[in-house]
Amino acid sequence: MDAPLYLRPRVDPPLAALLSDRPFLHSLVDVLGSPLNVLLPDAVAENVARFRAVYGRHHLTGRVYFAHKANRSSALLRRLAAEDPAAVGVDVASVDELRHALGCGFTGDRIMATGPKDAAFLWLAARVGATVSLDSPGELERLSGLLRAHGLGRIAVLVRLSGFEYTSGPGGAGTRLLSRRSRFGTPLRDTDALLSALERNAETVEFVGAAYHLDTTGVEEKARALEQCVLFMDECRARGLAPRALDIGGGFGVGYVAEAEEWGRWTTALTEAVLGVRPPLTWRGHGYGLRNEGGTVRGAAALYPAYRPTAGPGYLDELLSLPAPVLGRPPASLLLEHLHDLHIEPGRSLVDQCGLSLARVLDVRPVDTGSGQYLVQLAMNAGDMSLEEHGVLVDPVLLPRGEAAPGDGEPVGVYLAGNLCLEGDLITRRLVFLPRLPRAGDLLAFVNTVGYAMDFRAHHAQRQPVARTVAVERRGESWHWCPDEDYWPITPVGEQSDEV
Amino acid sequence: MRYDSITEAIGNTPLVRIDPAVHGLRNIDLYAKLEMLNPFGSVKDRPAWHMARSHLEAATGGDGTLVELSSGNTAKALALLAGMHGVRFKSVTNRMRVPEIKELLLLIGAEIEELPGRSECLDPTDTDDPLTHFHRALSDPGSTYLHTDQYFNPRNVEAHAEGTGPEIVKDLDGRAPDWFIACVGTAGSSTGVAKVLREHDPRVRVLGLVAHKSDFIPGIRTIDEVHEVGLFDPATYDTIESVTSDEAIDGMITLIRRCGLLSGPTGGAAYQGTVRQLRYADGELDGTGQRRTAVFIVCDRAESYLGYVRQRRPELLGRTAQERSATAVTDAEARAEARVIGVDDARRWSAEGDPRPLVVDLRSPHAYAALHIEGSVNIVDEVFEDLLRGGLPFSKRTPVLLACPVGEKSLRYAAALKRMGHPDARSLDGGIIAWRDAGAPLVRE
Numbered sequence: 017m018d019a020p021l022y023l024r025p026r027v028d029p030p031l032a033a034l035l036s037d038r039p040f041l042h043s044l045v046d047v048l049g050s051p052l053n054v055l056l057p058d059a060v061a062e063n064v065a066r067f068r069a070v071y072g073r074h075h076l077t078g079r080v081y082f083a084h085k086a087n088r089s090s091a092l093l094r095r096l097a098a099e100d101p102a103a104v105g106v107d108v109a110s111v112d113e114l115r116h117a118l119g120c121g122f123t124g125d126r127i128m129a130t131g132p133k134d135a136a137f138l139w140l141a142a143r144v145g146a147t148v149s150l151d152s153p154g155e156l157e158r159l160s161g162l163l164r165a166h167g168l169g170r171i172a173v174l175v176r177l178s179g180f181e182y183t184s185g186p187g188g189a190g191t192r193l194l195s196r197r198s199r200f201g202t203p204l205r206d207t208d209a210l211l212s213a214l215e216r217n218a219e220t221v222e223f224v225g226a227a228y229h230l231d232t233t234g235v236e237e238k239a240r241a242l243e244q245c246v247l248f249m250d251e252c253r254a255r256g257l258a259p260r261a262l263d264i265g266g267g268f269g270v271g272y273v274a275e276a277e278e279w280g281r282w283t284t285a286l287t288e289a290v291l292g293v294r295p296p297l298t299w300r301g302h303g304y305g306l307r308n309e310g311g312t313v314r315g316a317a318a319l320y321p322a323y324r325p326t327a328g329p330g331y332l333d334e335l336l337s338l339p340a341p342v343l344g345r346p347p348a349s350l351l352l353e354h355l356h357d358l359h360i361e362p363g364r365s366l367v368d369q370c371g372l373s374l375a376r377v378l379d380v381r382p383v384d385t386g387s388g389q390y391l392v393q394l395a396m397n398a399g400d401m402s403l404e405e406h407g408v409l410v411d412p413v414l415l416p417r418g419e420a421a422p423g424d425g426e427p428v429g430v431y432l433a434g435n436l437c438l439e440g441d442l443i444t445r446r447l448v449f450l451p452r453l454p455r456a457g458d459l460l461a462f463v464n465t466v467g468y469a470m471d472f473r474a475h476h477a478q479r480q481p482v483a484r485t486v487a488v489e490r491r492g493e494s495w496h497w498c499p500d501e502d503y504w505p506i507t508p509v510g511e512q513s514d515e516v
Numbered sequence: 517m518r519y520d521s522i523t524e525a526i527g528n529t530p531l532v533r534i535d536p537a538v539h540g541l542r543n544i545d546l547y548a549k550l551e552m553l554n555p556f557g558s559v560k561d562r563p564a565w566h567m568a569r570s571h572l573e574a575a576t577g578g579d580g581t582l583v584e585l586s587s588g589n590t591a592k593a594l595a596l597l598a599g600m601h602g603v604r605f606k607s608v609t610n611r612m613r614v615p616e617i618k619e620l621l622l623l624i625g626a627e628i629e630e631l632p633g634r635s636e637c638l639d640p641t642d643t644d645d646p647l648t649h650f651h652r653a654l655s656d657p658g659s660t661y662l663h664t665d666q667y668f669n670p671r672n673v674e675a676h677a678e679g680t681g682p683e684i685v686k687d688l689d690g691r692a693p694d695w696f697i698a699c700v701g702t703a704g705s706s707t708g709v710a711k712v713l714r715e716h717d718p719r720v721r722v723l724g725l726v727a728h729k730s731d732f733i734p735g736i737r738t739i740d741e742v743h744e745v746g747l748f749d750p751a752t753y754d755t756i757e758s759v760t761s762d763e764a765i766d767g768m769i770t771l772i773r774r775c776g777l778l779s780g781p782t783g784g785a786a787y788q789g790t791v792r793q794l795r796y797a798d799g800e801l802d803g804t805g806q807r808r809t810a811v812f813i814v815c816d817r818a819e820s821y822l823g824y825v826r827q828r829r830p831e832l833l834g835r836t837a838q839e840r841s842a843t844a845v846t847d848a849e850a851r852a853e854a855r856v857i858g859v860d861d862a863r864r865w866s867a868e869g870d871p872r873p874l875v876v877d878l879r880s881p882h883a884y885a886a887l888h889i890e891g892s893v894n895i896v897d898e899v900f901e902d903l904l905r906g907g908l909p910f911s912k913r914t915p916v917l918l919a920c921p922v923g924e925k926s927l928r929y930a931a932a933l934k935r936m937g938h939p940d941a942r943s944l945d946g947g948i949i950a951w952r953d954a955g956a957p958l959v960r961e
Contacts (some may be wrong), residue, residue, distance in 0.1 A: 075921065075922040075924060077949075191618070191622070191627075191628040191629075191630065192627070192628065192629045192630070194629060194630060194631055194632050231635050231636050232632060232633040232634065232635065232636060233633050233634045233635070233636050234632065234633020234634070236633075237632065237633055250882070250885075250886045253886055253887065253960060254960070267636035269636060276730055280729040280730060283740060284729065284739060284740055287740050287743050291743060293750075310746075311749070312743065312744060312745065312746050312748070313743040313744050314744070316634075321634065325730075343880060343882050345880050349880070349921075350880075350883070352921035352922065352949075353879035353880055353882075353883035353884075353921050353948075354882075354883045354886055354887075355883075355887065355921070355948060355949055355952055
């Protein structure tokens with residue numbers, strides 16, 4: 017067998033301590049079943065503080081809005097509701113998310129309603145005084161009609177913009193930065209109709225600013241969009257409008273893999289495997305989107321860049337510090353000098369290090385005689401843990417049931433299969449290396465998969481149990497837990513309190 | 517030398533011996549093939565002309581556009597060649613990472629299209645890279661693009677097999693060197709030269725240098741990226757090694773400061789990689805009385821990479837990593853020494869003061885134009901800093917109210933003015949933002 021290709025997870029302190037308490041995690045799964053998601057609500061507040069520190073460094077005001085779609089947890093939302101209202105809000109993308117946010121303690125003025133919206137969503141958002149992020153002039157007209165028809169008060173709106181490609185320079189010569197086309201927002205060149213609609217409906221909506229969300233890891237593209245929005249807001253001011261906030265969306269990223277070297281080695285090995293110069297390291301030679309065309313690799317790997325030197329708050333800091341292409345000043349200076357608030361909507365990066373998913377090992381058997389590879393079947397399916405769907409490659413941590421004897425076992429390559437009767441139900445299509453062969457009853461912990469991978473798409477297929485979710489808290493030397501739905505930041509986890 | 521066209525000056529570049537006192541190899545003669553002395557400044561002049569010549573001569577006066585995936589030297593050469601033939605040139609690139617090259621291309625008249633970055637929220641149905649989309653667009657029926665296709669075009673290799681390789685053999689008196697070392701970008705020069713040298717002497721060892729995986733050296737691909745190159749064949753190389761950007765800059769500095777060769781980082785990487793690789797072989801030769809020869813390529817010149825060096829090794833350009841302010845006031849000193857004035861008092865002062873203060877807004881002109889305190893003048897902080905280097909820019913009889921967004925920069929400048937002897941310079945506490953939040957008027961012009 018080749019040297020094991022590990023992709024070991026980045027585990028920061030509170031999560032590392034939880035992970036080291038094997039008996040506690042086993043006892044949780046014994047009671048609540050497998051799969052099980054475990055959340056650390058305090059970690060989400062810690063992440064907010066890190067983002068706020070970047071705001072502080074650049075003297076910026078505005079809110080960090082948690083993008084609710086990243087995780088349906090109540091505990092996380094309630095923990096965030098307990099934070100400073102001026103600093104933390106929530107971004108909701110459906111009427112259910114809006115109800116959930118209200119139920120968890122967010123007041124309407126801390127809520128941003130985004131995404132596709134039906135009448136009920138718009139009505140409830142308006143009713144509670146949420147800010148609505150508008151995608152198009154049509155949506156603005158529908159909202160205004162609704163407000164008039166139901167006699168609702170004036171509400172704050174942001175306009176979401178897109179299409180920031182531009183050509184600079186005279187005579188055709190110049191630079192054109194292409195962008196991935198987005199389904200959302202109004203293209204910048206079509207904003208005239210939007211501005212007229214804002215002016216026409218000024219008695220029902222208060223225009224408070226612009227927004228964008230770009231699905232890219234490219235920080236330059238975001239800096240350019242940010243600058244274009246600042247220029248757009250100046251244009252608005254020239255027309256007598258008074259916008260003062262810029263919402264730059266999310267996409268700040270998470271570093272899942274701890275070591276750059278491991279990530280580099282694995283991705284190189286994938287390329288070599290696709291070219292056929294080394295044995296496959298995926299189930300049935302899956303190339304994650306890469307293909308071999310006559311000895312040359314084509315296509316793009318459908319993988320999340322799991323090792324990242326800068327992610328989350330660091331990425332925001334980098335974005336705010338880049339020089340902007342037209343005016344030359346860094347985005348932080350642009351915002352500050354134009355007196356704009358900065359809103360951000362991190363989802364995944366706000367729940368970084370906030371928890372883990374546990375799955376019990378059901379069965380272990382060789383893939384075939386002599387291959388040295390094993391199939392490990394888990395009490396969990398690809399819908400519970402959609403690592404593949406999000407292209408996140410990271411090793412689980414093996415939590416043996418009993419005490420392992422010293423020198424017990426050798427590193428081994430395994431495929432992690434789910435509990436559905438489907439050939440495609442693999443937790444990951446990659447050969448995963450573990451420090452030793454697991455046994456039935458052991459647990460695998462998928463660390464830091466809370467953002468997206470945990471429950472973006474978890475469902476009730478085949479009547480397999482859906483993952484329960486619990487919030488845990490360290491008190492003194494031991495961990496305490498309660499069901500996600502029973503968590504409140506004012507009560508110690510696992511206790512009832514009558515005190516107010 | 518008299519030529520009818522600059523294209524005749526392409527090729528026939530010098531082969532220059534590197535002083536053994538510099539590289540320290542005792543038994544190996546090391547030569548640099550100075551491709552940087554091609555007329556457009558790089559090794560890419562050869563394939564660019566060889567690939568584009570027939571297109572351009574056919575297209576002169578037409579309305580075609582020459583297009584290439586390049587963020588550097590190939591684009592530069594093609595843009596100049598296209599311009600000479602009245603054809604437009606468009607460079608499509610993953611990212612222009614060297615700002616000087618981008619500006620040079622714009623000066624030459626190139627159009628630049630930068631491809632979008634990777635998706636943050638993965639879309640597993642979209643597994644085509646931007647380049648695949650690009651190739652598809654080029655092959656659309658009715659497309660008027662002339663695509664030189666440097667990563668797949670055999671004429672790229674041919675240019676070196678017909679030019680660079682034979683020139684090396686000729687300058688070594690009809691012998692092939694024992695080692696040939698080239699950085700791998702399109703693999704054109706390494707493949708073409710290796711082919712010719714091996715025809716002369718099958719024992720020649722070819723070393724390909726790639727960039728360290730997580731690093732960036734302009735013009736060189738990483739070990740993963742070379743596999744995306746159609747011309748790349750692992751069989752061309754006896755060894756493939758990686759170099760870091762630090763090594764590239766070290767090598768570049770040695771070539772510049774000790775050899776008089778104004779090489780860019782790619783040439784530096786080739787030099788450093790060569791010496792690192794040959795040190796062992798050199799030791800083996802000790803006492804055998806044998807001499808060996810090695811040739812590496814200096815791809816291009818240093819001038820375009822000042823920003824690259826500035827970013828990575830500012831001390832080489834006489835800078836410290838963190839530029840110190842000319843006014844040299846620390847935050848603590850500013851807090852202790854500067855006079856501040858709150859918004860309400862500042863409003864009264866600017867309306868009723870005798871004499872009234874000069875209000876200086878330190879923000880950028882664009883922000884100033886959008887909204888500012890009525891009657892204020894705009895001096896951008898950077899300009900203001902320069903002004904202070906020259907001396908006190910205001911009369912001591914004119915009181916000054918300094919304003920920036922939050923009152924931080926203005927505090928430092930107020931302290932600096934005080935040190936320079938100005939009796940009444942005050943910083944607006946909380947800045948323009950506090951002014952706005954207090955409901956004080958801001959105007960627009």
